[in-house]
Amino acid sequence: MFAFILSRILQAIPVMLTVALISFAMFAYVGDPVSIMLGQDFTEAQRQQLIQDLGLDRPFFVQFGTFIGNALQGEFGLSYRLSRPVAELIAERAPATLELAFCAAAIAMFVGVPMGVYTGLYRNSWLSRAFLTFSLIGVSLPTFLIGILLILVFSVWLGWLPSFGRGDVVQLGWWSTGFLTWSGLKALILPSITLGLFQLTLIMRLVRAEMLEVLRTDYIKFARARGLGNRAVHFGHALKNTLVPVITIAGLQLGGIIAFAIVTETVFQWPGMGLLFIQSVGAADIPVMAAYLMLIALVFVTINLIVDLLYYLVDPRLRSSMGAARGGH
Amino acid sequence: MAAPILSTPSHSRDGGPILEVRNLRVEFPTRRGVLTALDDVSFDIAPGEVLGVVGESGAGKSMTGAAIIGLLEPPGRIAGGQILLNGRRIDNLPYEQMRRIRGKEIGAIFQDPLTTLNPLYTVGRQLTETMQTHLDISDREARQRAIGWLEMVGIPAAAQRVDSYPHEFSGGMRQRVVIALALCAEPKLIVADEPTTALDVSIQAQIIALLKRLAREKGTAMMLVTHDMGVIAETADRVAVMYAGCIAEIGPVREVVKAPKHPYSEGLMASIPPLDRKVDHLAGIEGAMPRLSAIPKGCAFNTRCPHVFDRCRHERPELLETGTTLATCWLYDPASEKQVPELLKDD
Ligand SMILES: Nc1ncnc2c1ncn2[C@@H]1O[C@H](COP(=O)(O)OP(=O)(O)OP(=O)(O)O)[C@@H](O)[C@H]1O
Ligand code: SF4
Ligand SMILES: [Mg+2]
Numbered sequence: 283m284f285a286f287i288l289s290r291i292l293q294a295i296p297v298m299l300t301v302a303l304i305s306f307a308m309f310a311y312v313g314d315p316v317s318i319m320l321g322q323d324f325t326e327a328q329r330q331q332l333i334q335d336l337g338l339d340r341p342f343f344v345q346f347g348t349f350i351g352n353a354l355q356g357e358f359g360l361s362y363r364l365s366r367p368v369a370e371l372i373a374e375r376a377p378a379t380l381e382l383a384f385c386a387a388a389i390a391m392f393v394g395v396p397m398g399v400y401t402g403l404y405r406n407s408w409l410s411r412a413f414l415t416f417s418l419i420g421v422s423l424p425t426f427l428i429g430i431l432l433i434l435v436f437s438v439w440l441g442w443l444p445s446f447g448r449g450d451v452v453q454l455g456w457w458s459t460g461f462l463t464w465s466g467l468k469a470l471i472l473p474s475i476t477l478g479l480f481q482l483t484l485i486m487r488l489v490r491a492e493m494l495e496v497l498r499t500d501y502i503k504f505a506r507a508r509g510l511g512n513r514a515v516h517f518g519h520a521l522k523n524t525l526v527p528v529i530t531i532a533g534l535q536l537g538g539i540i541a542f543a544i545v546t547e548t549v550f551q552w553p554g555m556g557l558l559f560i561q562s563v564g565a566a567d568i569p570v571m572a573a574y575l576m577l578i579a580l581v582f583v584t585i586n587l588i589v590d591l592l593y594y595l596v597d598p599r600l601r602s603s604m605g606a607a608r609g610g611h
Numbered sequence: 612m613a614a615p616i617l618s619t620p621s622h623s624r625d626g627g628p629i630l631e632v633r634n635l636r637v638e639f640p641t642r643r644g645v646l647t648a649l650d651d652v653s654f655d656i657a658p659g660e661v662l663g664v665v666g667e668s669g670a671g672k673s674m675t676g677a678a679i680i681g682l683l684e685p686p687g688r689i690a691g692g693q694i695l696l697n698g699r700r701i702d703n704l705p706y707e708q709m710r711r712i713r714g715k716e717i718g719a720i721f722q723d724p725l726t727t728l729n730p731l732y733t734v735g736r737q738l739t740e741t742m743q744t745h746l747d748i749s750d751r752e753a754r755q756r757a758i759g760w761l762e763m764v765g766i767p768a769a770a771q772r773v774d775s776y777p778h779e780f781s782g783g784m785r786q787r788v789v790i791a792l793a794l795c796a797e798p799k800l801i802v803a804d805e806p807t808t809a810l811d812v813s814i815q816a817q818i819i820a821l822l823k824r825l826a827r828e829k830g831t832a833m834m835l836v837t838h839d840m841g842v843i844a845e846t847a848d849r850v851a852v853m854y855a856g857c858i859a860e861i862g863p864v865r866e867v868v869k870a871p872k873h874p875y876s877e878g879l880m881a882s883i884p885p886l887d888r889k890v891d892h893l894a895g896i897e898g899a900m901p902r903l904s905a906i907p908k909g910c911a912f913n914t915r916c917p918h919v920f921d922r923c924r925h926e927r928p929e930l931l932e933t934g935t936t937l938a939t940c941w942l943y944d945p946a947s948e949k950q951v952p953e954l955l956k957d958d
Contacts, residue, residue, distance in 0.1 A: 500726040507680055507721070508741045508792060509714030518740075519729050598776040599730060 290590055294583040299350075301579035305572035306349045358573035363565040368573045372555060377457045378448055379547070379554030383540045385470050386478030390539075391532060394482040398489025402497070403516060413486065420483030425542070429476040429549035436472060444469050446551035477546040481535045488531050492524035499523075525596050533589035537582040627698055628655035629800050629832050630679070635702075636691035637671075637678055637856075639903075646903040648674050648687065650856045650911075653930065656832045658799065661823075663847030663864065664836045665879065667900045670853040672836040676802045678702070679834070680719050681709040696800070715745040718793035718831075720803040720822075724785035724810070728777035734761070734788045735773035738795055745796040760791040764821060783814035787821065794825060801826065801833045808838065815839070819846060840880070844868055852876045855900055855911040862936025872933035872955055873940050874916045910941065918942060920949040 316332050333339050337348060352358065358368035397417075401410040420428075437445035449465030451458040460466030496502060497520055505519045544556035551557065555574060562570035593600050637649035649671050656662045664672050677683045679694055681701065694702040701712060713719070721727045729737060738757035742748060748756070754773070761769035764787040766780075777785055786806065793801055806822065807815040823846050826833050835847060843850050843864060850868070851861040852875065860873035871877045898915045901907065907914050910923040922941045931943040941947045942955065 500721055500723060501729040503682065504719070504721055504727045504789075504792075505729065506682055506710075507713055507719035509710050509712070509744055509796070510740065511710065511744070514740065514744070519732075522731050523729070597731065598733075599778045602776070602779065 286594065287587070287591070290587050294587065297583055298576075298579060301576060302350055302353060303346070305353075305575050306346050308575075309349065309568050309572050353573075353576060358576075359569045361562070361567050361570050363562065363567040363570070368569045371558060371570060372573055372577065373456055374458075375553060375555045375558045377459060378552060379540065379543050379556060381460055382470065382473055382477060382546070382552060382554060383536070383543055385474035386481065386539050386543075387532075387536050389474055389478040390481035390485055390535065394485030395489050395528070397482075398486040399493060399516070399521060401486065402490040402493025405494070417483035417486055420479045421487075425476060425480065425545045426549050428479055429472070429546060432472045432476055433549075443472050445472070448553060473546050473550040473552055476549065477539060477543055481532075481539060484535060485528065485532055489524055489528055492527055493520060496520045496523045522596070526593060529589055529592045529596065533585050533592075537578075537585045540581050541578050626658065629658045629697060630656040630834070631695040631698075632675070632679070632692070633695070634692035635675070635678060635689065635694065637674055637683065637687055638690040639687050641686075643904070647690075647906070648856050648903060649678065651927075651929075652692070652853075652856070652858055654851055654858060654861055656800065656834060658832055659826070659830045660849065661826060661833045661835055661847045663843035663850040664834060664853060665838065665840065665843060665850060666853035666859075667879075669900060669902075671856040672853055673804050674856075675853070676719070676804045676834065676836060679802055680713055680717055681706075682713075711745070714741055714793075714798065715796045716798050716800065718796070718798040718801045720786075720789055720793045720801060720806045722805040722808050724782055724789050727789050728785060728792075730777055733774050733776055734780070737788075738773075738792060741792055742795050756795070760795050761788070763825070764788070764791045765817075766791075782810055783818065786810060786814075786818050790818075790822060790825065794829065794831070797829065799831055801831055802836075803833055804836045805838065806835075807842070815842075822846075840868065852879060855906050856903065857911055857939055858930065859912065859940075860933075860936055860938040861930070862933075866935040870935065872936050872943065873938035874918050874942075874955065875912050876938070877955060878915075878917075910939070918949070918952055918955075920947070922947055922949075 316329060316336070316338065320329060320332060337345055340348075356369045360366065361368055361371055364371065397413050401413050404410050423431075433445045436443045444465070447469060448460045449467075449469035450463040451460050451466055452462040460470055502515060502520055505515045510519070542556075543552075543554060544560060546552065547554045547556035548560055555577070558570060559574045561567075562574070632652060632654050635649055635652040636647065639646040639648055652671070652675060654662065664675065666672055674683070674687070677687075678689055681704070683689070689702050692702070693700055696712065696716060701709065704712070728734065732740075735754065735757045738760060739750070739753035742753050742756060743750075746753075758769045758773050761773055766772050766784060766787055772780075777788070780788065790806075793803075801822075803822065807818050810818060819842050822833070822835075825831070835842070837843060847864045849862060850864045852859045852867065852871075852873065854875050860867055860871060860876045862872075866872075867876055868880055871880050901911070901914065907924075908927075909925050910916070910919075910928050913919045913923040916923065920941070926941070928939045928941045928944070930937045930939050931941075933940075933943045942949060942951045
């Protein structure tokens with residue numbers, strides 16, 4: 283088990299290094315940070331001073347090494363745009379994005395899985411057909427359009443829910459949460475539906491397809507032939523066997539939710555990392571962009587690791603093949 | 612109905628048969644019309660008796676088993692006839708009532724042990740789950756019995772193996788587990804559909820021996836579908852030969868194997884390597900079994916039968932007394948214009 287985690291972490295290192303290299307290349311070669319930071323009026327001496335301060339005169343590998351060393355300490359320098367430490371900016375914005383992503387993922391899982399199971403079990407009921415039609419809409423409409431439609435209906439016409447922002451937040455240490463106030467919770471509803479809808483329909487379709495597949499297997503027929511009840515057959519035997527593929531996709535989707543929160547955050551002016559990223563792109567604020575990229579890569583790598591661990595818990599065949607691999611070393 | 616003569620005299624007893632299949636008809640509605648997968652299938656199984664079922668691929672052997680345990684794949688459905696278990700009709704029971712019969716009163720064994728067990732649960736869990744579905748026993752009791760069953764089907768170190776997953780067993784061992792699962796709620800009837808076909812030849816005999824021993828010890832009756840005439844000869848009390856959704860011949864195993872009365876059984880027995888039977892000229896049967904959509908009018912076998920005569924092309928034969936067995940063949944109707952050929956007469 284421990285060896286397995288360790289090997290996965292080792293495998294993640296090259297991935298992270300590659301992303302770091304891209305981030306760094308952006309830093310060093312995209313745009314001209316010196317002229318951006320200096321503005322219009324400067325002397326040559328000022329320019330040289332800044333180049334030295336930023337370490338831009340040193341060789342590539344030294345610069346890259348320093349970049350990685352700093353990145354490991356969460357140090358990405360100052361935002362060009364806001365002249366504040368990038369780490370601080372991100373830490374400020376992260377809770378908003380994470381809470382939004384969490385709610386979106388929860389909606390996608392807790393609505394998508396039951397809908398998938400239902401449509402898999404009762405293929406021909408009218409409700410299943412309704413779900414499938416609905417899922418087509420979810421997959422085909424672009425996120426920003428869904429967001430705008432929701433705003434139109436629930437904010438503009440009905441006036442029930444706010445159309446932008448996080449509402450009131452409560453500060454818990456450095457973490458700002460919207461979960462503890464009424465307006466914070468209300469503000470979460472539309473953006474998390476918008477963000478989670480695509481994943482919801484995807485998970486529903488995946489669970490449905492897997493259920494249909496598993497229900498045809500011999501071990502399900504045999505479970506019925508042993509006289510097990512529908513509950514045990516459907517949930518104990520069938521659903522559990524759909525979990526491995528569902529975990530894979532759901533895991534990747536969770537990463538996607540965090541990464542692609544950008545659109546939703548823009549539509550709802552949600553003060554998260556995605557919005558920060560978009561604003562940074564507009565201002566060529568390279569340090570923020572680089573840090574954001576690294577962070578998203580880290581999120582994906584972590585989720586992959588968790589997905590692998592879940593496999594390990596769900597599927598005994600993987601458990602023993604990993605055990606065998608370990609024994610063989 | 613021709614009921615009384617379906618079980619051979621040696622097996623009739625006071626209690627009556629455990630299973631009676633009466634004129635069973637199974638249909639599959641398809642886009643191009645209704646296919647009849649089983650047509651007028653009738654047989655009995657006495658308590659403790661082993662009925663072998665043989666026939667070419669697609670003859671309807673598995674379909675018969677599925678109809679008995681009430682698990683026909685939709686859109687397949689029982690369109691006629693009756694199935695009685697201990698004299699009680701079970702072919703028209705609601706799902707929930709039939710569910711309680713499956714596993715408890717009728718056990719099932721499937722063909723491929725590699726796919727029959729749920730890969731995500733230990734064999735012990737699958738056993739306890741089955742027993743606790745049907746029997747009112749505690750977790751501890753169920754576990755004890757699970758270990759007992761694994762021992763009974765010959766799994767070494769059962770007390771440790773009870774917590775192993777299916778993939779940790781070989782094919783033969785897995786089929787032993789499947790047998791334990793089929794028997795663990797002590798049903799009085801087992802439907803075993805080619806229980807050894809997927810196994811290594813070297814293991815087949817062991818599994819059959821195990822099945823035979825357990826069936827005898829527990830007094831369990833069995834419907835044993837197999838392609839292996841050797842297994843039939845050795846295990847079955849009676850044998851039913853199926854052809855194109857019908858019973859061609861049914862009777863005591865010795866008679867059907869050694870002196871088949873139906874032209875199809877004759878060909879089938881001739882096409883297998885002889886054990887002690889003299890085979891002169893009939894080497895298999897010409898042609899192939901018709902698809903369900905192309906079963907001929909009259910006798911289903913009339914396109915391939917070497918003894919076919921006029922009546923066979925118009926009228927469907929019923930199960931007729933041949934002296935030793937019952938066969939669906941007009942040769943055995945004294946009213947037919949044709950006589951039983953020498954070849955099919957008793958030696
Ligand atoms: N879903 C279905 N729709 C239509 N016909 C079907 C369906 N399932 C099976 N059949 C047909 O029913 C007939 C009987 O099939 P069955 O599986 O009982 O044969 P079998 O005797 O068990 O053959 P095998 O020795 O290959 O197992 C076959 O002709 C098959 O093609
Ligand atoms: S009824 Fe006719 S065709 Fe059918 S098996 Fe008998 S002789 Fe052959
Ligand atoms: Mg079959």
